Amino acid sequence: MNRLPASSSLARHNAQPANCGTCPARAHCLPTGMNDSYCAAIDQLVERRVQLVRGEHLYQMNEPLSDHLYAIRSGQFKTYHLTPEGEQRVTGFHMSGEFLGLDAIGLHVHRGSAVALTNAEVCEFSYHRLADAAQRMEPLSQLFHNLLSKELARQQDTTLLLRNGHADQKFANFLLRMSRCYTGRGSAPNLFQLPMSRQEIGDFLGLTAATISRLICNFKGQGCIKAVRRNIIILDQAMLTRIATGTPHPAPALGAIAPASPVLQLA
Amino acid sequence: MNRLPASSSLARHNAQPANCGTCPARAHCLPTGMNDSYCAAIDQLVERRVQLVRGEHLYQMNEPLSDHLYAIRSGQFKTYHLTPEGEQRVTGFHMSGEFLGLDAIGLHVHRGSAVALTNAEVCEFSYHRLADAAQRMEPLSQLFHNLLSKELARQQDTTLLLRNGHADQKFANFLLRMSRCYTGRGSAPNLFQLPMSRQEIGDFLGLTAATISRLICNFKGQGCIKAVRRNIIILDQAMLTRIATGTPHPAPALGAIAPASPVLQLA
């Protein structure tokens, strides 16, 4: 039913004269903080730009890899591993400006799969050409290290986020994180459309689709979000933050620990 | 009780003429696969070697960082974050050959803390000197990228390991992972001493100390490990693997799904 409905791999259109200078993701991508001439140099390093439709794979697990790294120019991706039993384990969701394939540097096959959750465009780099260029351009070398380090930090945060706390904390964190991702990427930070299904969110958070559904209901009932299908509006970020950190009440104020205060129960 | 009993930070003995060539961790560290002359070059990059006693911190969260990376020469470390509420969140356990501080490249403060779980010795690098050297020595550049990538992959695996599955699966995985870590590092792979408390294992796996204790009991009862305090002997690695993957029985063979087969219940 689910799993790899779309065509096998890679592909599509070598595309237009798009370049880094005009890229909407520029601020989040490799050229962060570089001047235009360096930016142009990076532009030169892009082997080609690939467009994918929703559901198409950028690469798949155990596929032999040909030295490629990908920067997401637009759209969103999901990366996942397959267990020996064939279950899908979501390792992350990725937005414009992020790199894919960094975890496979030095290996000969891909460690996981990457699939487009929306129509998307990526810039394809050759790792070796990039490394060569970095050898000659110090700032690029630095930038690349920063990129790897940042990715490492992100992955660490994910681990922390997901390991600890109850379902509501995890999911509140997830929403806040998504919101932060959308900030500065065009869309408003408190109004966005999730590109993934409840099932996928559940896989990612270590919960089930049913639980995600119920949590959305609860949050709606508490008035901190509005939600219709995959469209989310964050109404009360402070409350979400409180839920995320496990602090149930804003200002306990005077009186006891509010044993049964008027917290609306359901939708 | 727990939490930062020891002295504040860093420190100690500039130490002996130890070098990479004779380092027991050489095979797992930066010089992987390099010839002796390159190895000597890396040796030159080590600013100093620092010895720490059990419980001492290598660095602490939010401490301003001075461009340092550390390679573990001997001993074991725990890295953790503190939540705003002061709770400790273990991000990982680290053995000889691994690098610490990679996640802070490009930042100005440490993202987390690193504390020695045993007496330990680390090699201190200056990131900038390392990067400079990599600029001149191509193989080193490559090696450094591989190091970062490998660390990223490790962190991903951790995420996968910990998010999915039940308590027994997580813990079985944890033991197997520890066992793998000890392989090729002197100690026998199936007989080792855990450097961390039940509480710390629990923090890491997203479980409680009580649960860890019970799991050890169960595993002992099933005959796949022996355990006295922190000393572990793995008796039946295959069974542990089965538990880890969620396959309850080795060969269901003929007959039903063995509703109440003779699986000894307790220790």
Add this chain to the structure above:
DNA sequence: CGGCAGATTGAGACTGCTCAACATGGGTGG
């Protein structure tokens, strides 16, 4: 010989899962 942190063990509560039925809505073909 205390004192104490770490480890073990027990009883009960509660969260989140399982399994299932049902609702919804977008896409397709007639």
Add this chain to the structure above:
DNA sequence: CCACCCATGTTGAGCAGTCTCAATCTGCCG
């Protein structure tokens, strides 16, 4: 343009695993 279909999402009831909160035990250290 409508009817249908299927994937996705919602909701319910019951259950199991893990947590909580303790009491108790052990070995280590001073």
